[in-house]
Amino acid sequence: MDKTRESKEEEITGSDLGTPSAQRPTSANSVMPRGVISASELQKGGGFQKNGGTNAPRREAAQHSTLKVNSQLEVIRGEVERVRFKKAESDFVIFELKAKDTLSSTVVVGNGADIAAGLEVIITGEFVTHPRFGAQFKARNISIVPPSSTDGITKYLASGVIPGIGPTLARRVAEHFGGETLNILERTPERIQEVSGIGSSKAHAIATYLEENKSLHEITRFLTEHHIQPGLANRIYKRYGNRSIERLKQNPYLLARDVVGVGFRTADSVALRLGIELESPERHRAGLLYSLERARDDGHCFLPREALFSSCESLLETHPSLVDHEQRLRELLEEKLVSTRDEHVYLTSLAHAEEYIATFAVERLTPRKKMLLDELEMEKAIRRVEGDLAITFSNEQRKAVHAALSYRLLLLTGGPGCGKTTVTRAIVEALAEAGCNIALTAPTGRAAQRMSQVCNLPAKTIHRLLRFDPFTRRFIHNESFPIEQDEKQVDAIIVDESSMIDLLLAQSLFSAIPHNATIILVGDKDQLPSVGPGRVFGELLSITEIPTITLSQLYRREETSRINDIAYQINAGLDPQIPEPDGVTKSDAYFLERTDSEEAASTIERLFIEQIPKKFGIAPGDITVLTPSNRGPLGTIQLNERLQRAVLGQHDRAFTLTNSDISFYEGDRVCQRKNNYQIDEFGVFNGDTGTIVEIDDSGKELTVELWDGRLINYSENDIQQLTLAYALTVHRSQGSEIPCVVLALNESHYTLLERQLIYTAVTRAKKLLIVVGSRKSLSLASRRAQSKKRFSSLKGRIETILR
Template identity: 25%
Template sequence: MTAHPRGENPGSPAADPAAPPVPPDGPGAGPDAVGGSAGPDAPPPPAGTDSAEPAAEHAAEADESAAEAAEAGSPGEADGSDGTASGSDGSGGAGSDTEGGAGDGGGGAGAGVSEAEAELAAQRELRERIERRKAERGGPIASGTKLSGRAADLLAAVRAVESGEKPAVTFPESPAPVAAPRRVAPPPVAPPRAPVAPPVRAPRVAAPETVAAVRAVLAEGGAPEALAARVANALGETAGELLREDPWRLLAVPGVRPEQADGFARALLGAACVPGDARRTDALVVWLLERAALQGHTALDAAAVRAALAERSVPDPDEAVRHAVAEGAVLVFHDEDEDEGPEETDGEAEAVGADDGKSPVLLGLDRYAMAEESLADGLARLARSGPDPRWAQARPQELARAVAAQGLVVHTGGEAARAEPVALVEAARGAGLRAALAVHSENGRRRLGPEVDAVTVAALLSGAAGPGRDEDGAFALDLLVVLDAPQLDVETAAMLVESVPDGCRLVLSGDPHVLPSAGAGRVFGDLLAARVCPQVASRTPDPGPVGELVSGIGVGELLQVEAPGREVVIVPVRDAGEAVHRTVQLVADSVPRALGVPVEQTQVITVGHGGSAGTRALNAALKQRLNPGPGRFGGFDPGDRVAYAEAPGRTLQGTVVSADAQGLHLDCEGRPERVVVPKERVESLVRHGWALTAHQAAGVRWPAAVAVLPGDAVAGLSRAWVYTAFSRGERHLSVVHGADQALARAVAEPPGADRVTRLRGLLEAVPEPVEE
């Protein structure tokens, strides 16, 4: 491996494509923690978590802002959700910094029910239909013998999303939206679809009397009354009574931290509030697992949970875990004993109290346990599909042979390798077969070109695009190819695989070196590791200096590359303040002037939201330079570049057009109509988007990318992070480099088991298919 000395530029004699060197007395900044660093009062994450993971960027940031709220005496003002600003991938609310999801199901797209809400309702109905179809099939594949009846009853709720608090966002009078060119969606080419979506149900809104009852209890406990609507939505019609009986139910509201719930409980219970209260310990166990899900885990080692409980003054962590399991608050798994059949609940509660020296006992939440069990079941069903001679003559030959042999195939490769599964889809369509191509984002559709008929995974699942479904709720397809498969979280993947009918071939294609999904799970990585289906590795390398640099990073080498056209440029900086200054200079001046890439086609990528060179600081500086204004629309002005958390784990890029009584009007990529975000949801769902984190940028590419590596963010660097950030530029990559040798160390360090999941073990229990 060849590592660059600090400031050395591989392939370019200058540190900047066009700009003169920065004066030696460039702006400075203090070493604030970035990305994976938690706030001053936040405890360390449970053992087994990785502070550089999707949520590392999220959960730690949520902890930081929540701790600030606690210092101000306002429990729950900071919330654990984001995407642009919503909870990784499942949690929700306002004002926190977890990326990748929407706390309340996403903002509305115009009047009525939003597309995200329609998708969630359609998925609930679809899962019920799928379960009926599976029950009618003879001899289903045995899976999930460790789940309790309560978990099975919750199958239809795996995509439940909590409503968020209405932030204090007001818009001054604004002129009516000005007509602007609208993007026109390509005409659908898919075959006619069957009727899909049931009537859409609007998100639950608590009755005024329920909110009033909750507000009274909150006031009595000294908590902000502004939480009342969110608590009522989370706990239901009897929320006031439940909260009075169990004050720690306040932790069910995303963003509320244990110390805030403890203060609320002390105010209500007085001397009866003790650290070992079973109500408190049950709530803490669930909170720990929810927080772990923000970091990508679908389960946690019971020992790690006990250790985290001890850090929060629980006097008997063993008993606390046993009680949580016995009460059904969490599930316990002994995956090494899957073939021995289910155990009694009491036995499991006893067994989880202490380690037996064997493989670890895992604890998990119902929704992720159900998703992994369902996904393993569906993948096993497809993996056992027999040969299909219809694919024997298709192209490309190697991939077609694998598809002909088995119903489930994994295809790996970089950006250039996407052409291979695309060619397979075209060959299938040419042979008269029903084939669909799905991608992670609208940006991914654009990169395929206008001649390629593709849909997003979200549109395919919701029925907004694609082939439609048959009478059983399954896709009317013979072949489904999913690009950007590493971005599938476990819940989305479960819904997708369950929708693939018997006899259909499924190809999951993606780059195994990129960061995993913003949501919980490690679907693509677990499937690769389990080796239960054919794996076809592309031999097509990504072209140019950027492709060469990224290919080296993928195998742990930081190479010097020749870049005669300034395709790769390293910009050395001394501190975070200088990093912000040089980043603005690159985006606004150097890259457009030297390379001809417009400002709007250059994306800044950094390690986290917080810190002196995180997305907040960079977006503030970029807005000041590129679109200065007072932020009169809830912090935004017309022309601002934004990232909008449409739904959990799905972020759209757009531009602010205007605002009115309906909300903030956005022009978003791939949407022919403007998106309207209700003003009460702007704070929780919309962020400025000139700078993103690597997890927000995964699955998306731009003509030019600027990766920012300040010295105070080295703890958040990993090989996967570097690979993802550096591969986002199609034509050009600038690296604002202040991490010294930490960059080379991060690239050289082998990837570890960064997420705790059960999917690999479930898949490895599937018998290997017989090869021809």
């Protein structure tokens, strides 16, 4: 059963919170402030559930008219004194609340539409302590008490809630219509002309605005009446228009499918508040889909049937006897939302992607009837590269170039220092000699830039190569319009960091490759798999029929270089031999034993700010802290806050720009958290890093100098996609080459420790690696092979076709 529905709501007492009857909103009043609740609803305690736990600590700022509604949540009432920050698109707001019986004010953070200075509000939430900004009241629900007095109505209208009505006009309107002002403006907005001093054109503009926003106000009030945050209203209205309420009543779970940014949990909250039964078929189908989506987000392409049913039961908190999984699954199959293969259940898009990639791979197994370049010309190309780099190719490297000229699909793999980059350059030379139109690509911008520098050809991210259209949210290049370069179809595509490519991106890439073109996938099979679903590169490598070259010979860099050796020790499941600094041993890798998390964090700070720059001559800008997780004292969140304070404490700071719980300053190192194709002509992609070089005086825009030298102007909305980047997760560092890596590793990361993770972290370091933590954790990670199996059947599909 759903715990929030099952738990008994506590009665709310305290007459001081009752709203006078004259202030109660009428059901048709859409110019009422969004977020209004009636006194009867408040007194009944609608929507306030008992969650358990201990009482939140009381603070001086909590001494407003305050009421406990359960063991965690409180209700406070007061007047909005000042609005500090407001984001219209999501209704996110930060404001100061003042109660009549207190001298101090409370900072409130939450979602509330139409919040303006002077309004009286009732807020449900809890007091929290922000590590930087101190005590705040985190609002779960903000309800505006509709004003009834002339002064109250004047304040409300003067707040800018209706364009065209300023303070002077607001006073005249309130005095003319009195306590019925808001009702009149909603029901008969044309009566605004009765107010002296309003011309017909202005009256018409105000009336038109009120009429156009009527539907949006209605859906906002509908959501609020069911204790659902009004911040959803804009997104729902954009999707469904005037049919929004009708669609919500029919099937609120469509929100998770149709409205960007709304997932199952939000839709389920809406549904339960609208009275949907816990065991309803709609809820059950949505739960099955969400279980598959959650599995996809964890990297799986399918779930075994019984595992899916078990996951859904846990999610919905229902007893197996009360639901019919097989019937709901048949319904989803009929709607073509899911697909099955044996006892595996897939989201349809993932099943199609696996089938497409399997067919694509098998169709390209046959060797070309004639090499793209004869043996003599191939040798000439190899010798040019040997001469440029003053090296001699091994037999396996020569075989790789030969295979690239002989097959339409080639996999090239090997660990660090095995010469993948060198071979790639020789392949490019040979393909160019054969007259091929060559495209170089990689999942990340940094990897693409590295390819371009090595091969002396332009390289693009996969998204840029396929030309993503942000309006249709599809790639322009596809089966019907294959990849072009210089207005000609490409003859060969070389993809670096192929282990990072997930199932859906691989399908998009492969479908856009011309039929007779060569595709060469280059990568390290032992690195972490893609963040997205599947293990495409790894599964292709497991098919013996696919042409594969594995480079195994290690080319040492310097006698004192240990990084590559450490990587191979980890890959072999051995305890990596990383020396501790003794003032004598020269190395590019060191280990500092720090078992206590706070001591480790303090050590990392000193290394970052002082010791590494002083001893090794590596600037802080070239140092990145890597960690397995976001949470905890050695997670990215706390480490970033710590390093931000340490770094910017040495410089003059600009003012703070608040983005949720993150503050940005000029000079901050930041990282893009999601792809943004519209911010400039080239786009900014997930994982791109840069430095804030300017924050404008309004605090609503900033400029970032990206790693590639581009200056990108971030608007208020775009800023939400940034996070601090002094410390990154190992997953986010994939595809990067980092001059100096400081790796945080201790027992707090126990569940995340595995071989592929620390192997990936170690191989990011190019000049210096320092591990801070416990050797026990390092040893555990090295010995623990991949602990989380991914459910994927690409290999099985290929083998089925080959039979």
